[in-house]
Amino acid sequence: MLLLSPHPDDIAWSLGGTVARLRETGTELVCLTFFNRTRYAPGSPAHGDSDAVTRVRRAEEDRWGALTGVRLERCELADASLRGYDDDTEMGAEPEPEVVAEAAARLSSALLRLRPDAVLAPLAVGGHIDHSAVRRAVSGPLPVPEDGLLWYEDLPYAFGADGAPEGHPLVVGIASHETDRDDGVRCYPSQLPDEVLPVLRAHAARVRGERLWAGTPAARDRFGRGLGRVVGGGSA
């Protein structure tokens, strides 16, 4: 299974409990991170220095990969902080066509090489420009299997967001895996985990887990059955 992560921490934030459950099933997980080059690290003294911050965040992601057993692949694209955006302007902006094209090319290459049976992609809830770029890349003419594509709610942005996306929701229960999620989030001290964790917990309490959206009932049911093999009862 291929997990698409706009930034190094997005899967830990948004799918930390789901990843722990998938690992229990023995599912092989690869995380493809798109925007690895960055100057954004408010919890690190390196904040603002792109070379140093990129190294810090790479080390954090490596720690998360070792902890969770997820194999990491990186696209090495420059994130919004290196393309002239700040905390305000990066939210809701239209992604640059050349950035979407770059992301799509990296994704296409990974799909052809890895041939995943399923892909988890960001919905871009909240409209962060880098998340929107990945969403657009996934929506293009790519060899993504329709019954294996699910979208995840981007956290922390999805907490309190208005409206629901189109599709068929699947709530993954994570009550027994919150410690795994928390341990994963704490792999990223440069991203202020103590500020993020309460939001993740509040969202999980509100939706009763981590919520995915499938384009078809078949895709939703297939993913749910994969998790159900471990917990029994077919419940996801």
Ligand SMILES: [Zn+2]
């Ligand atoms: Zn992100």
